[in-house]
Amino acid sequence: MNGKVPVILVERRDRGERSLLHELKELALAAGYEVVGVVTQRRPPDPRFNLGAGKVKELAELVRRTGARKVIFFNELKPHQAYNLMKELGVEVMDRFYLILEIFAQRAGSTEAKLQIELARLKRDLSFIREWLRLAKLGELHGFMGGGEYAIDAYYKHVRRRIARIERALAELRTRKEIRWRVRAEEKGLYYVALTGYTGAGKTTLFNRLTGYNGYVDGRPFATLSTKMRRALIRGRPIILSDTVGFIDCLPPQLLDAFYTTLGEVALADLILLVFDVSEPPSEVARKLSASLSTLQSLGVAASRIIAVANKIDLLGNDELEERLRVTEKLGLDPIPISALKGTGLGKLEDRIISSLPRYAVRRIRVSGRGVLRRLYENAYVRRVEVEDGQLVAVVEGKEEWLEAMARRCAAR
Incomplete structure (x- = not known):
């Protein structure tokens, strides 16, 4: 045994x-x-x-x-x-x-994840409790919880109250997260790139490869549940990468709704890397990509923010890879073929990320005041620093609104 x-x-x-x-x-x-x-x-x-x-x-x-x-x-x-x-x-x-x-429930680590799981379970339980009430009234469910119909009715009311409390707590968490994202964007100017896709596609392996982080990888469904964020340098540009919960086909709407505070981080990202296992049969590639795209669409993610990433090319020959890439073309995708495990194709992926960043700009910023140059190096990409009229001027690439704010701040000093 x-x-x-x-x-x-x-x-x-x-x-x-x-x-x-x-x-x-x-x-x-x-x-x-x-x-x-x-x-x-x-x-x-x-x-x-x-x-x-x-x-x-x-x-x-x-x-x-x-x-x-x-x-x-x-x-x-x-x-x-x-x-x-x-x-x-x-x-x-x-x-x-x-x-x-x-x-x-086995893999939930954060308070938020545990609350979301409890919420999904309780909402589903409500329909079953209603049935227990019906059966108790018909006399088919004797002595449930030692009190028959009255105990079930009391439990039903308890579940309704608990659901309301959890929804309030998650709404507060969602609000705080959105505020935190906006503050980070305004103060630091860093781009956020979310890794997502069907469960088991190799998102965490790619996340580890790009960030140098040693996260948990086992290849089984939902190895990642709570979102992880790490800073990474992509072609020298500082970017925040997040590894999110995987999608699955026919995901019950109650689960999608309950995990909105986690999946909502995908909707807030500047770019989404949609990772899929290209080594699977063409029909599976099409099915899982369709399910992932449908979930992203339900979250309000525009197609222009999605970069498809064909992972596990090390398991295929060239002809097999071409066959699967033709499947993705029918879905309107232009994927970057990579092997996160072997590191193959990551250079092309990084180039696509940088070229796809929204509101990307180059500005000349006069360096005035202590710590300005350090902040520029931490939160943007400094091409070079020149001396102009006896003052340091940095040529900087990054998020347009943040660079404009920094330029105004420095000019006012």
Whole structure:
């Protein structure tokens, strides 16, 4: 015995719909489960079980034969479906929403991440509590929490109050973050570049390569949950890079909403590096890129701020790479091929980053007062320093509004 909980994975899909069972298996393994069986069915959703009644009997037999202690559905289950399935199977049943939350909970480090996880869970729980109330009134759910219907109603009200408190706390965090970003931009003039993309694309490996940071890399889903920020020099230009939580296909809207304070940092960035695993089959490249672009669009990110980064080219031959790049062209992308692990192609990526920075300008600034030159070197790129009419003049590249403010400040002295 390895101590892992044995589970059976279930996927019901419509005819012609692509199977994502392999992705559910990756999530289950990332959560620490042992997969002992798989059940699939192609049919429209059954109102009672999601699966057909015959397939539920087959699933019950598989549970008995394998000793599985939990069944995990790829499909989102309605409260009454989960309840009916647990009655038939005699084991715990959950869907992919709760599986993703389990992974998040295992890896959450910051207070903000923990609050977001709790919020997503409680919002989903509300629909299940409503069903418990309905069943209690029908007499089908006896003695829940020792008090039947009244205990469920009290718990429902408690959850509503807790959700309101968490939403207020996260709103305050979001406001403080946005203020902090604006203050940093005004005071330091540094550009912010966010690394994002489908989970497992190699974002953290690229982040480590560009910043020299030694962050956690395991290749499994959602290894990065809380955003990390580090200063980096890109072609000599000081830039703040952030490594953000990965995207996933069919991400439940409640999760996207709950993690807005984290994903919102992507929307605030000057540039977004959309990293994807180009070594995967062309159909997977297209699917994961489409899911990532859809998420970015929902966050209000303009296409002009996105640089696509085709990672893991070290795993492909030239012909295979060309085939996959043609897929990205159909999505309107012009990716930079790289290997974050080997360091291949990073020079071209850095050149694209610098050439894509918005509001990038060159200014001549008279250096007046102590510490001005130091601030210019810390927060911009100083091409050269000259002497003009007996005074130091710096030729500086950087964010236009910050350079203008520095020039005015120095001229007024």
